[in-house]
Amino acid sequence: MIQLLGIRKNTGVEIREKLTLSPKKRKEYTKELLQYFDEIIILSTCNRTEIYYNGSLKGEESLLKIFEVLNWDIDLKENCFYLDERDTIKHLMEVVCGFHSKILGEDQILGQIKEAYSLAMEIGSSNSELQRLFQEAITCGKKFRTEGKLYEIPVSSASIAVSEAIKSNCKKIMVIGYGEVGSLVVKYALSSNIEKLNLVVRTVEKVTNIYDERVEVMTYDEGREIINEMDCVISCTSAPHLIIEKRHINEEGKDIVIFDLAMPRDVDEKIKDFSRIKLFDIDEISSIDDENKNLRKERMLQYKNIIKEHINNFCEWKNLREVSDIIKSMKKNSSKVINERQKTFEHKCHDKKDIEIAEILIKSTSDYYVNRAIEVLKEEQLKGHGKECIKILEKIFLKEV
Structure with missing residues (x-):
């Protein structure tokens, strides 16, 4: 039976970061979980951690086993939710269309679900019902965005962070991390009227696709040396540890706006002690009122029938299977x-x-009646x-x- 264990909506960032799974650990944990389940796909993003699984182990018993394998504190169980097959199918289709994102309808979730599915296919953790469900969900997400033309109303944590930085008249921006979110931040920032963008990455040589003269690519150590000269810092790495600590920030100096888009967090919240620092974590960024929010919500509700269509497609496939x-x-x-x-x-x-x-004649007669019987079945x-x-x-x- 297909099931889902996930973190409850509106769970605070301080709890969510204890229930995240680093990209490096995802393969390892998936393989361990396959000892107890037939199929596993792990979706882990800055805003959500969800374990999709298929097997005979069900309900509370399956939940306890997952907590054990992932080394999660069982006392945090109340912050999680469990869904049976029917609700899991509906939930995934809504997730891929952006209905459960903190920033309604954000674009990144479709790519994140594709990435989770690709990883599962790579390590062979999905080859039956979950495989088909994720294929259907990805098709659903693409169709929902194309027919709903959501690209006409862009919104994401990356776009909101850059938008707020521009509103605050930030001209010198530092972006830490150049993964999926980081590349979006760079794209939005360079389309704005900024003077300088310092891109901080682990390996400078790997950044080969930026030609804008305003961009300087540097290492983490180099970035920390000039961080106090920035107007704005946007951090979005997948590191399991803090990237910006209190010791990296001078107590005196000009004001700096810092957006922490990472989960677990990149920035030590203690830097809020400095009056010159204005720090936003992923939850605070998500709550910033965006003028496109209501427009996008209205547009999404108009196309919700696409979700029903793909739920029916999967259920029909499973039924006939x-x-x-x-x-x-x-x-x-x-x-x-x-x-x-x-x-x-x-x-x-x-x-x-x-x-x-x-x-x-014998074959055609036999095929006719057998095929008709299959149609009736x-x-x-x-x-x-x-x-x-x-x-x-x-x-x-x-x-x-």
Whole structure:
């Protein structure tokens, strides 16, 4: 059975960072969880950690096993939610369309779900129902954004951070980290009227796609040396430890606005002690009122029928999958009967042309009735009468004579 364990909405950042999984650990934990479940896909972003799994271990028992494998504090269990199969399917389709994002309809979640799915395929942790569910969800997310034209109303933590920086008249901006979020921050910042952008990364040589003269790429140590000269700092790494500590910030100097888009957090909250520092974490950034928020919400609700369509697609696939074995048996038995009838005819007729015509007629007649029976079986399965139909078809097509 497909199930989901996730962190509750509105759980504080100080709790969420204790329940995050670093990219390096995700493979390791996925492989460990496969010892207890048939399929595993882990979705871990700055705003959410969700474990999608398929197996016979269910409910509370499965939840406890996941906490044990991930080394999570069981006392934090109340901050998590569990969904059964039906609600998990609905939840994933809504998530991929941005309905459960702190910033409603943000664009990054589709890419993050693709990344989680790709990792699962790479390590072989999804090869059946979860695989199909994520394929359907990704298709749903693409269609939702294309038909809803959400790109006309852009909004994301990256765009909000840059927008607030520009409103505060920040001209010198430092961006720490150049992953998916960091690259968006750089893109938005360079499209604005800024004077300088210092991009701080672990390996300078890997940044080869920026040609803007306002950009200087540097190491972490180099970035910390000039951080006090910045108007704004936007940090968005995937590091498991603090990137900016209190010791890196001078108590005196000009005002600096710092946006911490990371989870776990990149910036030590103690720097708030300095009056020159204005620090926003991911939750505070998400709560900033954006003029596009209501427009996007209204647009998204208009296209929610796309989610229902893809939920139905997956449920229909799963429903029909349950009768796939009987369909295979019917086709196999049909081939056996055709072969027997053809051999019988060959023994009674020695004209090669007549034999070829007879083989075609025998096969086409058998295929007609078997295919019609399969159509009826699928129809009855979707109506909830599959078991009764199977019993009848087994007597007709599979009973030994």
